[in-house]
Amino acid sequence: MAENTPGTFDPVAATRMVTSLGHNAAIGARYVAHGADWMELAIDYREDLVGDTTTGVLASGPIITLMDMATSMAIWVRRGALAPQATLDLRVDYLRAATPGRSVVGRGECYRLTRRVAFVRGMAHDGDPEDPIAHVAGTFMMTDAA
């Protein structure tokens, strides 16, 4: 279990924990980088995650999972603690199809944190951050807030 005391949150260890089983493990999510209020994760291209066999393009579902995870972990990074929270809503704009064969990097940012609600945004790209494949915006609810 990752450390739950403010200021001692370890994003690398936390990623290892949340990707060790379940759906995050199934899509093969892994740690890339993090900052004060952001987190970057990635998934590799896989044929079983394809949404359209005629084009070989990844389905949008794995990208939502990646962004849900990157934005929710960005909240932990900003808080400096792993706290229970639930996604309230998440909007994803699919700017273009991901290129078949390429890994997808998802960057989540927590740009506003209140006691009960966290506001997040993020983007996903497949090699060039200047040419994103998706933009996301969402909110999370702190489930431990009084």
Added chain:
Amino acid sequence: MAQPPKLPPYARFLGISAEAGEDGPLFHLPFAVSVMGRPHFLHGGAIAGLLEIAALGTVLERLRDEPGVSIKPINVTVDYMRGGRERETFAAATILRLGTRIANVEAFAWQEDRDKLIASARMTLMVRRPKATGEG
């Protein structure tokens, strides 16, 4: 009775199956560790995946008789209303409008009670017809 829609590899990866229903296809997602988020709960990403498959599959089913037509997502907004528990999840979608170029779809996910939604999604899709004319 209509045939159930053909599902992409990602839907099979999630474990989704579809059956034809009176008002469009009904989608099932059995609980498995591979769709679990925090312990004992369905992952929000897997729920979003199910909702998207329901939206896309329902539109494709409606367009079944139009050869060469393809659709792709422009955006999706998912609202999470209840935690998904360790049981089977169902999903269905309503086409609000199917135009020449754009489809507006709403998808719903529930578990034991259809009146207790665990999540919903609103999706805007681009429809590509081989010889599209007019405004979508």
